[in-house]
Amino acid sequence: MGTLDESDPGKASTCAEVDVEQIGKFFCALLDGRLSPSAAEYVDQAAAEIIAGVDLKRMGMLFALASRHARDRVLLDPSEEELTLAAKLVPGWNPERWGLLETLRARLWFARQDLDQASCVEAVEALFAHADEGECRALYRILPLLPDGLRFQWRMQEGCRTNIVTVFEAVACDNPYPARHFEDVGWRQMAIKALFLGSPLWRVHGLDGRLDEELARMALDLVEERSSAGRPIPADLWLCVGPFEQSRALPLIAREVDHGTEEGRCAGILALGRALQEGRLEALIRAQDPLLSPWAQAAQDGDCSQAAFSRLPGREAPNQ
Amino acid sequence: MRFFDPHIHCSSRTTDDLAAMAEAGIRAVIEPAFWLGQPRTTLGAFTDYFSSILGWERFRASQFGISHYCTIGLNSKEANDEGLAREVLEILPSYALKEGVVAIGEIGYDEITPAEERAYEAQLNFAAENDMVVMVHSPHRDKKRGIQRSIDVAINCGIPMNKLVIDHNNEETVKDVLDSGAWAAFTIYPHTKMGSARMCEVVKQYGPDRIIVDSSADWGISDPLAVPRTGALMLEKGIDPEIVRLTTWQNAIDAYAQSGQIDVEALEGSLEVDQRELFGDSSILRGQEPRVDTPVIN
Numbered sequence: 001m002g003t004l005d006e007s008d009p010g011k012a013s014t015c016a017e018v019d020v021e022q023i024g025k026f027f028c029a030l031l032d033g034r035l036s037p038s039a040a041e042y043v044d045q046a047a048a049e050i051i052a053g054v055d056l057k058r059m060g061m062l063f064a065l066a067s068r069h070a071r072d073r074v075l076l077d078p079s080e081e082e083l084t085l086a087a088k089l090v091p092g093w094n095p096e097r098w099g100l101l102e103t104l105r106a107r108l109w110f111a112r113q114d115l116d117q118a119s120c121v122e123a124v125e126a127l128f129a130h131a132d133e134g135e136c137r138a139l140y141r142i143l144p145l146l147p148d149g150l151r152f153q154w155r156m157q158e159g160c161r162t163n164i165v166t167v168f169e170a171v172a173c174d175n176p177y178p179a180r181h182f183e184d185v186g187w188r189q190m191a192i193k194a195l196f197l198g199s200p201l202w203r204v205h206g207l208d209g210r211l212d213e214e215l216a217r218m219a220l221d222l223v224e225e226r227s228s229a230g231r232p233i234p235a236d237l238w239l240c241v242g243p244f245e246q247s248r249a250l251p252l253i254a255r256e257v258d259h260g261t262e263e264g265r266c267a268g269i270l271a272l273g274r275a276l277q278e279g280r281l282e283a284l285i286r287a288q289d290p291l292l293s294p295w296a297q298a299a300q301d302g303d304c305s306q307a308a309f310s311r312l313p314g315r316e317a318p319n320q
Numbered sequence: 321m322r323f324f325d326p327h328i329h330c331s332s333r334t335t336d337d338l339a340a341m342a343e344a345g346i347r348a349v350i351e352p353a354f355w356l357g358q359p360r361t362t363l364g365a366f367t368d369y370f371s372s373i374l375g376w377e378r379f380r381a382s383q384f385g386i387s388h389y390c391t392i393g394l395n396s397k398e399a400n401d402e403g404l405a406r407e408v409l410e411i412l413p414s415y416a417l418k419e420g421v422v423a424i425g426e427i428g429y430d431e432i433t434p435a436e437e438r439a440y441e442a443q444l445n446f447a448a449e450n451d452m453v454v455m456v457h458s459p460h461r462d463k464k465r466g467i468q469r470s471i472d473v474a475i476n477c478g479i480p481m482n483k484l485v486i487d488h489n490n491e492e493t494v495k496d497v498l499d500s501g502a503w504a505a506f507t508i509y510p511h512t513k514m515g516s517a518r519m520c521e522v523v524k525q526y527g528p529d530r531i532i533v534d535s536s537a538d539w540g541i542s543d544p545l546a547v548p549r550t551g552a553l554m555l556e557k558g559i560d561p562e563i564v565r566l567t568t569w570q571n572a573i574d575a576y577a578q579s580g581q582i583d584v585e586a587l588e589g590s591l592e593v594d595q596r597e598l599f600g601d602s603s604i605l606r607g608q609e610p611r612v613d614t615p616v617i618n
C-alpha cells in the first residue's frame with residue numbers, strides 16, 4: 001500500500017549546516033571543461049577580484065558581465081555523479097535543470113568571503129534591486145546553498161510573488177528551500193500558485209512531506225472553481241490532496257478518474273493511492289482497463305509519490 | 321517572412337499588439353530606454369523602469385515567441401533635469417551591462433542644450449569603455465544639425481562608427497549618416513517622420529547597406545506593425561527580397577549583435593516555440609487558451 005515519502009527533508013528536519021568551501025569547489029569542478037577559454041579566463045579574473053574584495057556596485061557588474069561569457073539557453077547538463085554529489089552537499093539540491101550561466105554566477109557568488117555574514121545578505125538585496133530575469137533565477141538558486149538559510153526567508157517568498165514563470169520556478173522547483181524554510185501560508189500559496197502558472201508541482205522538493213488539511217481544502221476549492229468554469233483540472237492538483245479532506249475529496253477524485261482527460265484520469269488514480277483507497281484501486285486493477293489498470297497497480301504498490309506524477313501521459317520522459 | 325523591429329517601446333503596447341506582431345512575423349525586438357511621455361521626478365521611477373524592460377517586458381514578449389532585447393540610457397529630454405540626471409548616470413552601470421542589453425540608448429539631443437551634451441558625452445564614454453553599441457535618438461527640431469553634432473561628439477568620445485546607430489532619419493539626413501560610416505535607422509510613423517512609401521524610395525536610392533527600418537511604436541499614435549508593413553510594400557514595389565531581408569532583419573542583427581548580447585544562433589534557428597509552459601492564467605493570459613503550436617510565421 002502506498003504511503004507518502006516521509007523521509008523527505010521537510011520542514012522539521014535538522015539539516016547539517018552547509019559546507020560553503022566544498023560547495024565552492026564543486027562549482028569550480030562543474031565549470032571545468034564546460035566553458036570557452038575566454039569565459040574561463042573571465043571567471044578566474046572575476047573570482048580573484050571578488051576574493052580580494054569588491055563593493056556592491058562592482059559585484060553587480062561582475063554578475064551582469066557573466067552574460068557575455070555564457071548563453072542563457074545552454075544547460076549545465078550535469079552527470080549522474082554530479083547530481084549525487086550536489087544532493088550530498090545540500091540535501092534536496094537538484095541542479096539537473098540549471099543553466100551554464102547560472103552555474104557561472106554561482107561560482108562567482110561562492111568566491112565571496114563573507115557568505116555567513118550580514119554583508120552577504122546586504123549584497124543579495126543590492127543585487128536583487130537591479131537584477132534582470134536571469135540574475136533573479138540565479139540568485140534564487142544560489143540562496144538555498146548558503147549557511148543560515150532563514151536569513152533569506154522573506155526574499156525567497158518574495159520570489160514566489162513574481163508572475164515571471166521562469167523566476168517562480170527557480171524558487172519553487174528542484175529547490176530544497178521552500179519545504180525547509182517557508183512558513184505555512186507561503187508554502188501553501190506557492191503550491192497553489194504553481195497550479196495557476198502551470199508549473200510542475202511534482203518538482204517541488206519535499207511536497208509530499210508537507211501536505212496538510214488546509215492545502216487539501218484550498219486544492220479542492222480550486223477543483224470546484226475550475227469545474228464551475230468548465231475548465232480542466234491540472235493533473236498536479238491531486239498532489240495537494242494526499243489523505244486529507246476525504247469526504248469532499250473522494251467523490252471529486254472519482255469523477256476525475258471517470259471523466260477526466262487521459263492525464264487527469266491517471267493522476268486521479270495516483271490520488272486514490274495517496275488517499276489510501278486500497279479497495280478502489282483493487283477494483284480498478286480487476287477491471288483490466290489497458291490505460292487505467294497499470295496505474296492502479298502502481299499506486300497499489302506504493303508508486304504514487306510526487307515523482308510518479310512525472311510519468312503521467314504526455315509528460316517529459318523520466319531521466320535516463 | 322520574419323522581421324526584427326529594433327526600436328519599439330513594448331511597455332506601452334498591449335498584448336493584442338504583441339499577438340499581432342508575432343502573427344505578422346516579428347521574431348525579435350529591441351526596446352530602447354526612453355522617457356514616458358512626461359518627465360520622471362525620482363530616481364526610483366528610472367530604476368523600476370529599467371528593471372521592467374529587463375524583466376517583465378522581456379517575459380511578456382517571450383510569451384508570444386518574440387525575443388526581447390533592450391537598451392539602457394538616459395534620454396535627452398530628461399537629461400535637462402540636471403540633479404536627477406546625475407543620479408541616473410550614477411546608477412546606469414548597474415543596468416547597462418545586463419544580459420540582453422544590446423546598446424546604450426536611446427541617447428543624444430532634444431533641444432541641443434549643454435546639459436544634454438554632458439549626459440550624452442558621459443554615456444558615450446561609458447559605452448566606449450565597455451565596448452558597447454550606441455543608439456542615438458535624433459532630435460525632431462533642427463534634426464540635420466543635431467545629427468551631425470551627435471556623430472562628431474561620438475567620434476570625439478572614441479565610438480567606432482560601426483557601433484553607432486543614428487535613428488529617426490529622413491531623406492535629408494541619410495546621406496550624412498551613411499557617409500560617416502554609422503548605421504542609419506528609419507522610424508516608420510503613420511503621420512510624421514517617415515512613411516512606408518518614402519522608405520521604399522530611400523532604399524531604392526541608397527541600397528540596403530547599413531539601413532535599418534523600425535517602428536518606434538510607443539504610447540503615441542504609432543504602428544507596431546510598421547516593419548512588416550514596410551517590408552510588404554517594398555516587395556509590392558518590386559524591391560529585391562534580399563534588400564527587404566537586409567533592411568528589416570539582418571542589418572539590425574549585424575549592428576546590435578556586436579554587443580555580444582544577441583544569441584544569433586537561437587534567433588536564426590527554429591522558430592517553433594513551445595509556449596505552453598510559459599502561458600499561465602495568472603501571468604498574461606487570464607484563462608484564455610494559449611496560442612500554442614502556432615510557430616511564428618517564417
Ligand SMILES: [Zn+2]
Nearest residue numbers: 352354426536
Ligand atoms: Zn524611441
